[in-house]
Amino acid sequence: MESTIVSSRNFNAYFGTNHVVKNVSMDIPKNNIIAVMGPSGCGKTTYLRCINRMHELIPGASVQGEMLLHDEDLYSLNPILVRLKIGMVFQRPNPFPNLSIYDNVIAGYKLNGFKLSKKERDEIVEHSLQKAALWNEVKDTLHKKGTFLSGGQQQRLCIARAIAMEPEVLLMDEPTSALDPISTSSIEELMHELKKNYTLVIVTHNMQQAARVSDKTAFFFLGELVEYNDTREMFINPKDSRTQNYITGRFS
C-alpha cells in the first residue's frame, strides 16, 4: 500500500472572481510520478502552483479548501517553509543569469542566507548535479555562467537547484515544453531516476509524455478534475467521455 504525501480536499483557486480550479480532491502517493494534463486554460498549472503556494504571489489570487502535506494543512504553514519542502521547476529554464553553474545549484541556500562550509557546498553541488544527470557535462566548467548552457542543460541545472534543497515533492510545470526532442527525452529519463527519492507532479499538455512517464494521471477540464487514475488504466479505458474525447484527439 503506497502512502499519500500530498492531498487536496474540495480545493478551489481563484484569480479575483475568476474561478480557475473547482473543487478538486486528489491524493498524491509518495515516490510516484503524477501527470496533470488537460487543454490550455483548464487550471492544471494553477493547481500545481497552489501545491507550493506560488499561486498566492499573484495579486488578487485566492484559494479555498484543504491542501495537505502529510495530513498537515499547507495553508496553515508559513509559505516559505512550504516552498522549502516542495520544490519547483518551471516551464522555461530560469537559472540566475548573474550566477555560475556552481552558485546556481546552491542558490537556494544563498538566498535563504544559510551558511555552508566549502566542503558541504562542494558535496551538495556534485550530488545535486549528478542526480540531475548534468555532472559529467559541467564538472569542468562549474564556474562559468549557467546561461551559457543549452536549454536542456539549463533545465537540468534548474532541477539540480531544486533538489539541492532536498524537497519532498518536486513540481514541474511543463518542464520540456521549451525544449527540443533530445533534451526532452533526457529530462524524461531523469524523471524516472528522481522518482526513487522524490514525488514528482508534472503538468503537461503532451499526452504522450503523460503516458510515457507517469504512474498516475489526472485529467483537468475547465477547472474540474474529470478523472484521476493509474496512467495505463486511464489511457486504455477512460471512464469519462470527456477524457476519452481528449485522449483520442477530438479536442485539445
Next chain:
Amino acid sequence: MERVSKIFSYGKIRTETAFKRTLVIIALVMVVITLGIFITLVVHAMPSIKALGFSFFWSRTWDPVSNVYGALPFLVGTLLTSFLALIISVPFSYAIAIYLGEYKPSGWLSGLLKNIVELVAAVPSVIYGFWALVVLVPIVRALEAKLGVATYGVGIFTSSLVLAVMIIPYAASLGRELIRMVPSALKEGAYSLGATRYEVLKHVILPYTKSGLFAGMLLSLGRALGETMAVTMVIGNTSIMPKSIFDPGNTMASVIANEFTEADRSVYLAALIELALVLFLVTVLVNILGKMIIKRFSNE
C-alpha cells in the same frame, strides 16, 4: 497584375524618401545646436582663457574688483553640493523605486506616491528655493547652533538638502521602471526556493538592475550639477572657499546667475562664460563616465 500597377506609384516612393530626409534633418538640427552651444561658449570664454590660463582652475581667489578670477571655490562648491545631495537622495530614490517597482505597484498610496514623484520633477526650481529659504534655513540654523558652528543657515549643506529633494524623481522613476522589468521567471525561481521578498530583492532584483540603478544615480547627479535657481537662493553666495559643509559658498551655476548682470568688463564676462564652459564639460564628462561604467557592468 493589373491591380498591382494601379496600387504602385512612384509618388508614394517619393513621399517615403522625403519623409526619411525630413527626419534626418530634424535629428541633425539637435546635433548642430548642441555643438553650436559648445562653440559659442569656447569663443566667448576665449578672452578669459587667454588672460588667465590654468590659474583659473586652481586659484582660490575670485575678486572681480581687482580683476582676479579663480574658479576653484565654485568647482569645490558645485561638486560638494551635488555629491552631498546625491548621498542624501539615494536612500529615498531607491526606497521609492523598490516600493513602487516591487512591493506595491498599484493601490491608492502607490498611485499617490507615483504622481507626487512626477510632480516633484515638474515643480519650478524657484519654488524649491523659496521653500528652502523659509523652511530649511531655520532648521539648518538650529542644527548649526546645536553643533556649535557659525549659524549662517544658508550654505553648502542647505543647498544639498534642497537639491536632494529635487533630484529624487530622476533615480526613483528610472529605478522603478527597471525593477518592474525584472523577468518574473527569475523572481519566481527564487520564491520557489523559499526566498522571502527581501531575499528576492537582495539576490535577484538588485543584481539584475544594478547598472541601471547606477545610471539613475548619474541622471540625478547631472541634474544636481546644473541646478541654478534653488541653489542660488540658499547657498549664501560668497566667493570664499568653503571650509566645512555648513559654510556659505557658491556653485558655478549660482555665480553665473548672480554675477552675469554685473559683469562690466570683458574679462569678467569671459570668466563667467568660461565657468559655463567648465560646467558644460563636467556634465558631459559625468555622462560619458556613467555610460562607460554601465557598459562595463553589463559586459560582466
